[in-house]
Amino acid sequence: MEIRGEALFRHELGGHLRRLRHERGQRLADVAERAGISPQYLSEIERGLKDPSSEMLAAIAGALETGVGAIAVEVGRRMQPVRPVLRLDLTPAIGPAATVPGTPRPASPGPASSRWRPDPPGTPARAPCLRPCAVRPRRSPRRSARSRPRPRR
Incomplete structure (x- = not known):
């Protein structure tokens, strides 16, 4: 099972547990009872x-x-990416160009202001922002006069 191209851990874990149970010829109720x-x-x-x-x-x-x-290793093996995964942070890519000092990085498409620039020395590392910028926090819905409970007589 995959969601948006990448499998979730709980989906792979559940599938692996079911495969183990079926391979052993055990019923769901019996395994659940033994597990408590x-x-x-x-x-x-x-x-x-x-x-x-x-x-x-x-x-x-x-x-x-x-x-x-054993379960964690097998689930982890099944989750190995088949294709490269898009990284959310701005760290330099791993490869020959990134390991040789003085090798220029290829310019990113777009205006010069959107190119990757290293932080000045001594700047503490920052965690990447995982929340899309266009998403606003949800506000609680306002109750209209009709949605309020009416007092009992």
Whole structure:
């Protein structure tokens, strides 16, 4: 399962847990009972709707007779990008041009003001902004006179 071209961890985790359970020929209700969780919750995890805590994942892994590390490694392997992923920060790209000092960077398309420039020495590192600039914070809806509850008589 993929959302906007990149798989979410919970989707890959759920798919892997379901594959493990099917390979072992176990029923969902039996695994959930051994893990100490409800079958509905395990089903939601397997469908990628819920993100289990580390304690829940350890209980499910124990019920499937495997380890959390083995599950995490397999899910991580499945999430390896097949194609390059767009980076959100402005750090220089990794490659031959970035490792050789004095090698000029290729100019980015657009006006000169939008080109990447390094921060002056001594400037603390900044985290990239992940929120789109056009998004405004949501305001709570105003209640009109009709939407207010009427007093009882």
